[in-house]
Amino acid sequence: GDSVxxxxxxxxxxxxxxxxxxxxxxxxGYPSLFWYVQYPGEGLQLLLKATKADDKxxxxxxxxxxxxxxxxxxxxxxxxxxxxxxxxxxALSRNNAGNMLTFGGGTxxxxxx
Amino acid sequence: NAGVTQTPKFRILxxxxxxxxxxxxxxNHNYMYWYRQDPGMGLKLIYYSVGAGITDKGEVPNGYNVxxxxxxxxxxxLELAAPSQTSVYFCASSYSGLAGTGELFxxxxxxxxxx
Numbered sequence: 001g002d003s004v005x006x007x008x009x010x011x012x013x014x015x016x017x018x019x020x021x022x023x024x025x026x027x028x029g030y031p032s033l034f035w036y037v038q039y040p041g042e043g044l045q046l047l048l049k050a051t052k053a054d055d056k057x058x059x060x061x062x063x064x065x066x067x068x069x070x071x072x073x074x075x076x077x078x079x080x081x082x083x084x085x086x087x088x089x090x091a092l093s094r095n096n097a098g099n100m101l102t103f104g105g106g107t108x109x110x111x112x113x
Numbered sequence: 114n115a116g117v118t119q120t121p122k123f124r125i126l127x128x129x130x131x132x133x134x135x136x137x138x139x140x141n142h143n144y145m146y147w148y149r150q151d152p153g154m155g156l157k158l159i160y161y162s163v164g165a166g167i168t169d170k171g172e173v174p175n176g177y178n179v180x181x182x183x184x185x186x187x188x189x190x191l192e193l194a195a196p197s198q199t200s201v202y203f204c205a206s207s208y209s210g211l212a213g214t215g216e217l218f219x220x221x222x223x224x225x226x227x228x
Binding site for chain 1: 116117144146148150153154155156157158161171203205207209214215216217218219220221222
């Protein structure tokens with residue numbers, strides 16, 4: 001079946017450091033890929049997405065590129081802020097009618113001033 | 114501006130007790146979902162519904178039941194609580210027009226402990 005694997009956290013960085021959170025997936029066909037973010041005390045919210053190979057999703061300074069050859073969708077940000085501290089989830093969808101997602105385990109990011 | 118609302122946020126149950134996690138959304142979404150998240154694990158789909166009166170099993174449905182009598186509400190019932198059901202539960206909704214886009218709207222989660 002489908003699966004998503006992402007690096008375990010926590011990831012601790014200083015403000016303005018470069019961020020990479022690795023995500024790889026296993027799926028048949030051509031899934032869509034997503035990053036969701038959960039800020040403390042809140043529900044998950046969609047951060048960015050890519051629907052086909054070589055697409056780049058971007059939002060709030062975060063980027064991720066859909067790499068079919070390596071089955072990866074790594075999340076990057078050039079300069080993190082304290083306000084980026086959150087849990088980040090990588091997910092995939094088979095583009096099914098029910099809009100269901102398969103999630104990775106989540107990676108906690110802590111940014112120190 | 115409520116979105117998806119889950120109650121309760123925290124609950125401790127004894128083994129064998131029953132309870133219902135409530136979920137309501139005010140966005141007129143026809144798709145609704147229940148996920149559970151265990152420490153270090155991804156969210157796993159328990160049940161989902163594509164409209165009022167229609168429910169279906171997800172990846173981990175055993176020990177749970179759902180109903181969908183209205184568009185707004187999608188309660189999750191635990192009949193005989195077991196320690197394996199200790200988890201954080203997330204309710205989510207989506208609009209059918211977003212089918213295939215992966216854009217779900219989540220509640221804040223309900224942390225359940227079974228002792």
